[in-house]
Amino acid sequence: MSLPSQVRLIEVGPRDGLQNEAQPISVADKVQLVDALSAAGLGYIEVGSFVSPKWVPQMAGSADVFAQIQRKPGVTYGALAPNLRGFEEAIAAGVKEVAVFAAASEAFSQRNINCSISESLARFAPIMDAAKQHGVTVRGYVSCVLGCPYEGTVAPEQVAMVARELYAMGCYEVSLGDTIGTGTAGATRRLFEVVSAQVPRDKLAGHFHDTYGQAMANIYASLLEGISVFDSSIAGLGGCPYAKGASGNVATEDVVYLLNGLGIETGIDLDALIAAGRQISAVLGRPSGSRVAKARSAQ
Ligand code: HMG
Ligand code: MG
Numbered sequence: 001m002s003l004p005s006q007v008r009l010i011e012v013g014p015r016d017g018l019q020n021e022a023q024p025i026s027v028a029d030k031v032q033l034v035d036a037l038s039a040a041g042l043g044y045i046e047v048g049s050f051v052s053p054k055w056v057p058q059m060a061g062s063a064d065v066f067a068q069i070q071r072k073p074g075v076t077y078g079a080l081a082p083n084l085r086g087f088e089e090a091i092a093a094g095v096k097e098v099a100v101f102a103a104a105s106e107a108f109s110q111r112n113i114n115c116s117i118s119e120s121l122a123r124f125a126p127i128m129d130a131a132k133q134h135g136v137t138v139r140g141y142v143s144c145v146l147g148c149p150y151e152g153t154v155a156p157e158q159v160a161m162v163a164r165e166l167y168a169m170g171c172y173e174v175s176l177g178d179t180i181g182t183g184t185a186g187a188t189r190r191l192f193e194v195v196s197a198q199v200p201r202d203k204l205a206g207h208f209h210d211t212y213g214q215a216m217a218n219i220y221a222s223l224l225e226g227i228s229v230f231d232s233s234i235a236g237l238g239g240c241p242y243a244k245g246a247s248g249n250v251a252t253e254d255v256v257y258l259l260n261g262l263g264i265e266t267g268i269d270l271d272a273l274i275a276a277g278r279q280i281s282a283v284l285g286r287p288s289g290s291r292v293a294k295a296r297s298a299q
Helices: 013-020 027-039 062-068 084-092 106-113 117-134 156-168 185-195 215-224 252-261 270-284 291-298
Strands: 008-011 044-049 076-080 097-103 137-143 173-178 204-208 229-232
Touching (some): 008 252, 013 027, 027 044, 044 062, 097 106, 097 156, 117 137, 117 156, 252 270, 252 291, 270 291
Parallel strands (some): 008 044, 076 097, 137 173, 173 204
């Protein structure tokens, strides 16, 4: 299969990245990050989550962030919603696209959203109905697609089952998350082969955490499988509070560098992206997790 000529990147840094930070980050710093990302040419930015603040305190100010960002025409600003309450709060904040999130493993589902996989899918049904009424689009996530911190191995067939349910209930795209970053290129190819029997490849996205240093290889493996949408995080921020050791989403800067080298269109300005990554890294008081950003600052 030939590589896609265009790739869409879903920037998850302000959500998947910052949700994991213990130190307080001001609304102003979050807004500055989101605006810097849209200015760099990203077409989709996941801004925050409407989840319980007891579960993920860092996302508590998401409505304020939505109120203060400068919405650039053509850019999608998304948010996570775990239940109808989260959806309603998202709508009240002017959100036009939400993401629901399920897991491929029962243990992770319990730890992350306090219910079984089937209960979570049932919880999403009213969100799908309400979204239709409000003209809101819904993206779906499946976590732990290449391994679970509690259960270990996860069968691709189990991932395919959950992805099929999300797609059937109306998610226009399903992102497969290697939450703990244990996946390899071989496992990634097998995963997309199995899942694409249930959900078309052009409705699937890859979401790779770089915990084991495999994210770039896994993205390339996904491209070879015809996948053309990837989630990535500025400066490699990230992790999941309910997946110990899941630090580090793949860095957006590094993915753009890879895609530029392959001649694949993204519409993103790499220099502006690196600058946005430096800014948030300065706020957090630590070096960027992007290898490209590190290499550029050493030059
Ligand atoms: P629960 O405790 O079972 O729910 O949590 P509940 O209905 O019993 O409510 C508990 C409390 O939360 C109540 O407050 C509710 O009012 C409140 P209290 O009476 O105790 O004061 N509550 C809410 N507050 C604000 N917004 C809401 C909301 N709903 C209830 N929407 C729940 C269930 C789903 C709420 C909880 O487990 C939760 O919020 N989990 C979120 C976990 C999360 O955000 N994880 C990180 C994102 S997933 C991820 O990172 C993976 C991904 O990146 C892909 C990958 O890498 O694989 C997407
Ligand atoms: Mg994630």
